[in-house]
Amino acid sequence: MPEKIRIDSVEIRLVRLQVRGSFRASYGQRATSNRILVMVRAGDIEGWGECVAMEHPYYWPETVSSAWSTLVDILAPDCIGKVISDPKEEMLFPRVRGNQMAKHALESAIWDAWCRTNSTPLYSYIGGTTREVRAGISLGLYKTAGELCDEINKRLQEGYKWFKIKIEPGKDLDYVRRVRDEFPRLPLSVDANGAYTRDQIDTLKHLEEFGLEMIEQPFAPTDLVNHRELAESLATPVCLDESVVDFESARSLIELHICDAINLKPGRVGGLRESLEIHRLCYSLGFPLWVGGMFETNIGRATSLALCTLPGITLPSDMSASTNYFERDVAYPNFEISDTGKLLLPEGPGTGVEIDKDYIKESTIKVQRLPD
Ligand SMILES: [Mg+2]
Structure with a gap:
């Protein structure tokens, strides 16, 4: 029987990263990239997710700013205190239309925390x-x-x-x-x-x-x-x-x-x-x-x-x-x-990657913790 997790807190963080080289698609060009990272704490375990929204809405309607608001104002408050028995069986945000990238960021952090708690690789x-x-x-x-x-x-x-x-x-x-x-x-x-x-x-x-x-x-x-x-x-x-x-x-x-x-x-x-x-x-x-x-x-x-x-x-x-x-x-x-x-893929539980907390701290522009 897998172990349940309870979502105790959520941390939403905006980081600025230096892009290597340049990659130009028909929707634009980029040199630095601001990204939202989401960290979910469940007991002693942390799970991490990434929001793939870009600063502009040229590929997709969501942006870093809109996803930030959605995560901070709507999705994260809704998750605090939730108990997750099996993530595959739980629709986390059934009433929220659109905002796919914001949902994915928080959902993947929760799945990572659950998998790490249960010593299971995500894959x-x-x-x-x-x-x-x-x-x-x-x-x-x-x-x-x-x-x-x-x-x-x-x-x-x-x-x-x-x-x-x-x-x-x-x-x-x-x-x-x-x-x-x-x-x-x-x-x-x-x-x-x-x-x-x-x-x-x-x-x-x-x-x-x-x-x-x-x-x-x-x-x-x-x-x-x-x-x-x-x-x-x-x-x-x-x-x-x-x-x-x-x-x-x-x-x-x-x-x-x-x-x-x-x-x-x-x-x-x-x-x-x-x-x-x-x-x-x-x-x-x-x-x-x-x-x-x-x-x-x-x-x-x-x-x-x-x-x-x-x-x-x-x-x-x-x-x-x-x-x-x-x-x-x-x-x-x-x-x-x-x-x-x-x-x-790395062998460890969850996504299997280790978080470089020093670099994340160094790159952070702003952070919001819930409950604050
Ligand atoms: Mg494509």
Whole structure:
């Protein structure tokens, strides 16, 4: 019988981290990153979660400021004193609409605390069967196609075997053609982050000739009609990311034949419990599902990597080594890519990572403790 936990207190913290290199997608560029970390205390045990909201709402409607308010004013006060017997069975915020990233941050901290209390690794608690995860890498928008090819070459040397490149109108067919000319058999996907509109659908149809693994989120998140038309007209799978906001949206998109694959991000669907529901559905249908990265620190990375260990996640994730992201991380060990192109989850309970409290303290901009 697993041990219950009682949530005694919650600490919500804003940290400023230095971003390594630069990563530009069609929704913006970043050099430092302000992140919210959530720590839940249950008896002597701490559980940590990360909010993957960014400062701007270009990828997703939530921002660091909006998620901060949601966590401090609504979600955390609601959780204090709650007793959790089995996190998989508990819907923590049944009345709260949206605010997925804020929910995920607190929920994952609670799951981590529960797993640590029960000396269970998160990945095995959710049904994962391996600690090894196939890595992939998502490359941002580059000034020229030549620079993009140089970056791919560099990453191939590092051990990556599966690539996703960002595209936007004007940086699409020429870029993909150049990459294909240089790397004819490279497993390659493109991700538009919703940058295309109806009048550019023919450009997207031309991507068919490049033998891509998938075309991710070409149109806006709510644009189902154009996604369906593109999915119907191409043999290349159309994958959705920003359109998948929870279990019900995933089910609708699958049943209405809007897409051919789903990129699962726990922060975008409101947490691990919702993620497991989506996984259960896709696994039962044999519908392609894989896990996407969100520029996380090692806390969020370890949480998402646990999902990658589930059976039925057959495609490599776009989760890459820790050193791609921050000059120094808030938790360790860093995830490193192996010779076979894999990342290895730590063995310990919960997410398995150790928190670097000194660095977190040093990087903190503000902190709110509840009850105060
Ligand atoms: Mg995406």
